[in-house]
Amino acid sequence: xxxxxxxLLLFWIPPQFLLNHLRGFFDWIRLLAFxxxxxxGYALVxxxxxxxRRKLPLFLGIxxxxxxxVAYEYLLTIIPLSLPMYFGVTQQNNSxxxxxxxVFGPWVVTFLIFLTNYVLYKIVMxxxxxxxxxxxxxxxxxLAVLVSNQVYGLIAVQLNRDFPENGTAKVCLVQPNxxxxxxxxxSKVDYFYNQSMRRLIYLSRPDPNCDLIIWPELSVxxxxxxxxxxxxxxxxxxxxxxxxxxxxxxxxxxxxxxxxVLVLSEMGLIRDKYSKTKLFPKFExxxxxxxxxxxxxxxxxxxxxxGALLCFESxxxxxxxSLSKKEISFLVVLSNDAWFGDSNxxxxxxxxAIFRAIENGxxxxxxxxxxxxxxxxxxxxxxxxxxxxxxxxxxxxxxxxQKPTIYKKFGDWFAWLCLAYVGLTSLxxxxxxxxxxxxxx
Numbered sequence: 132x133x134x135x136x137x138x139l140l141l142f143w144i145p146p147q148f149l150l151n152h153l154r155g156f157f158d159w160i161r162l163l164a165f166x167x168x169x170x171x172g173y174a175l176v177x178x179x180x181x182x183x184r185r186k187l188p189l190f191l192g193i194x195x196x197x198x199x200x201v202a203y204e205y206l207l208t209i210i211p212l213s214l215p216m217y218f219g220v221t222q223q224n225n226s227x228x229x230x231x232x233x234v235f236g237p238w239v240v241t242f243l244i245f246l247t248n249y250v251l252y253k254i255v256m257x258x259x260x261x262x263x264x265x266x267x268x269x270x271x272x273x274l275a276v277l278v279s280n281q282v283y284g285l286i287a288v289q290l291n292r293d294f295p296e297n298g299t300a301k302v303c304l305v306q307p308n309x310x311x312x313x314x315x316x317x318s319k320v321d322y323f324y325n326q327s328m329r330r331l332i333y334l335s336r337p338d339p340n341c342d343l344i345i346w347p348e349l350s351v352x353x354x355x356x357x358x359x360x361x362x363x364x365x366x367x368x369x370x371x372x373x374x375x376x377x378x379x380x381x382x383x384x385x386x387x388x389x390x391x392v393l394v395l396s397e398m399g400l401i402r403d404k405y406s407k408t409k410l411f412p413k414f415e416x417x418x419x420x421x422x423x424x425x426x427x428x429x430x431x432x433x434x435x436x437x438g439a440l441l442c443f444e445s446x447x448x449x450x451x452x453s454l455s456k457k458e459i460s461f462l463v464v465l466s467n468d469a470w471f472g473d474s475n476x477x478x479x480x481x482x483x484a485i486f487r488a489i490e491n492g493x494x495x496x497x498x499x500x501x502x503x504x505x506x507x508x509x510x511x512x513x514x515x516x517x518x519x520x521x522x523x524x525x526x527x528x529x530x531x532x533q534k535p536t537i538y539k540k541f542g543d544w545f546a547w548l549c550l551a552y553v554g555l556t557s558l559x560x561x562x563x564x565x566x567x568x569x570x571x572x
Contacts, residue, residue, distance in 0.1 A: 176203045180553075186560050189265070190272075193253065195556065197245040198549035201238040205546035208447050214412060215446045218244055223482040226511050227284035230489060233536035234283075235545040237448055237486045242549070243280065247273060291492065291509045291534055298531045300342040300434050300460070303372075304515075305334045306523040307350060308501045310469065324352065328362045334524045335366075335374075341526060342433055346376035347500040348442050348465040349390065367399030373431050377441065377465045379419075380404065387420035392439045392465055394428050403428045407441040409450065415443070425450065427459045434460050434531065438493075442466040445483050445497075448490055448543075455491035455539055460531040462487060462495040469501045477503060477519060485511045492534030496527075509534050 180199035184192035200218070207213045219240030222229050231239050250273045257266035309327050328351065335344050351363070367374075373396060380391035389406035396402040406422025407415075427436040438454030438461075445451065445464045454462065464484050468477040481497050481504075488495035488507040495507040502519035506527045517523040533539075 172203060172207075173200075176200060183553075183557060183560060186563075187556065189253070189269075191556075193246065193250055193269075195553065196249050197242040198552050200245055201242050201546055201549040202553050204241055205238060205543060205550065208449060217241060217483070217486075220479060220482040220486065223485050223511075227281055227288065229486070229511060230284035230287035231280055232486055232489050233287065233492060233538050236490060236538050236543050238543070238546045238549065242545075243276070247277065288510050299528045300531055301338070301340050302496065302506075302527050302529050303335065303338060303341045303344045304496065304498055304504060304506075304517065304523075304525045304527060305331060305344065305346050305350075306498065306500065306502055306504050306517045306521070306525075307331050307334060307347070308520060308522045309350070325362060327351075328366075330522070332362065332366045334522065336524065338372075338526055341372055343430060344372055344374045345463065345465070345496065345498055346374070347498050348377035348392070348467040349379065350376055350467070350500060351378040364399075367395055370395060370399045371397050373397060373402070373434075375428070375430065375437070375439070375463065375465075377467065380406065382406070382420070385420060385423075388418060389422055390415065390419045390441055391422075392428065392441060394430055397431075402430075405439055407444060409444045409447060411443045425453055427454055427457050430460075436460060438462045440464045440487075442468075442480070445480065445487060448487065448538075451487040451491055452539055452542060455493055455533060459493070459533070461529050461533075462491065462493050464495065464497045466497065466499040467501075468499050477501070481505060485513075490536065490538045492536040492539065494530045496529065 176199050177196070180196040183199075184195040187195065204215065204217055207215045217237055217240075219229070219232075219237050222240050222244070228243075229240055235242075250269055254266045254269050254273075257263070257269070307327070307330050309330065331346055331350060335346075373394060375392060375394050377390070377392050379388050380393065381387070382389050390410070391404055391406045393401055394403040405424075405426060405428055407419070408422045408425050410416050410419055410421055427438050429436055436457070436459045438451065438457070438459040440450060440454070440462065442465065445466075451462055462484075464480075464487070466477075466480055468474075468480060477499055480499070484495050484497035484505070485507055487493075488509055489511045492509045494509060496505075497507065498504045502517050502521060502523070504517040504523070504525075505513045506515040506525075506529060508514055509530070515525050515527045517525060
């Protein structure tokens with residue numbers, strides 16, 4: 132049952148996307164193995180944890196399932212070619228309840244979800260068997276944990292105000308809603324490129340108070356800074372405002388195209404660039420090679436540096452944490468989810484950005500080609516929202532200094548604690564079972 136239910140979690144990619152990108156029988160076999168490995172992984176974690184807790188005292192056993200799931204979710208962020216999934220993102224709108232991620236990381240929300248469900252199940256079972264006192268103790272424990280989490284959340288929200296006193300910048304967001312799949316399949320590809328560029332430029336209306344213009348990931352599908360494009364060149368020459376945008380960029384040293392975010396200065400010259408270091412398994416690897424260095428981007432004297440994440444990278448809390456430790460002003464997630472069609476991926480992607488903002492005590496901008504896009508405060512509050520499937524523009528105010536957080540300083544200590552608890556418990560139970568087996572012989 133677990134295997135069948137959990138396998139459905141990963142089937143958010145529309146069939147048309149798969150038909151367009153998979154080439155040959157072995158591609159489909161690899162994709163099937165990719166899906167099954169994660170769904171089977173969750174199923175095995177459930178079975179393993181539920182078996183292990185039967186051998187433990189009640190007040191130790193209640194932690195095994197949530198700790199095992201945290202350990203598994205954490206491992207998905209460090210295993211090569213993995214696709215991180217978080218049960219915790221289901222609580223993206225519970226802003227008070229998820230403030231504790233700035234201490235424990237995103238893993239604590241998954242932990243609390245399964246701790247709550249399992250303890251409530253045990254309370255019902257104990258009550259039915261007449262063990263009311265033990266059931267009451269469990270209820271009191273669970274209530275104390277949840278109330279403590281809510282109280283911490285209320286305090287954190289009060290201490291981290293949405294409009295900082297240490298300076299802000301005006302940022303212009305461009306959500307072009309370009310239909311890339313339809314355009315690239317058409318016979319008039321050059322016409323499509325030029326029309327897309329005109330739309331981006333039209334939406335990038337000049338604003339004398341704007342400090343930065345941002346376009347989404349791969350909003351320009353040709354490496355326009357390495358080739359000739361009269362429309363873009365004219366725009367860049369009259370820019371007068373820094374532009375941060377996503378584009379392919381050919382790396383001559385490593386002989387491959389990279390998914391890159393570039394910064395153009397007020398003069399229209401390349402000031403800085405960063406190439407994606409975490410490619411989406413299988414699909415992006417067809418067209419791009421990975422970048423080698425994770426580092427922030429220099430924008431201007433006022434904004435200084437920003438931490439830019441390209442699409443899939445925002446699923447990895449370690450990447451945003453590493454960038455945040457390098458004295459950035461705020462986080463920017465550039466995405467282009469138009470390839471996935473009408474799926475849940477864009478919404479899941481935005482939910483991850485909310486967690487990244489809270490974890491690092493930073494403003495975060497999530498800009499997706501076809502939406503949804505948002506500006507997120509350090510408490511996870513959505514300050515500005517651009518809906519899906521709309522061509523949109525927004526001039527937003529963003530704080531320029533991060534708040535210190537325990538997670539940013541100490542990292543994934545809670546995930547390691549859960550991993551150690553599950554590992555040591557498993558080893559101790561195995562040793563006891565072996566000793567008992569030898570005793571019977």
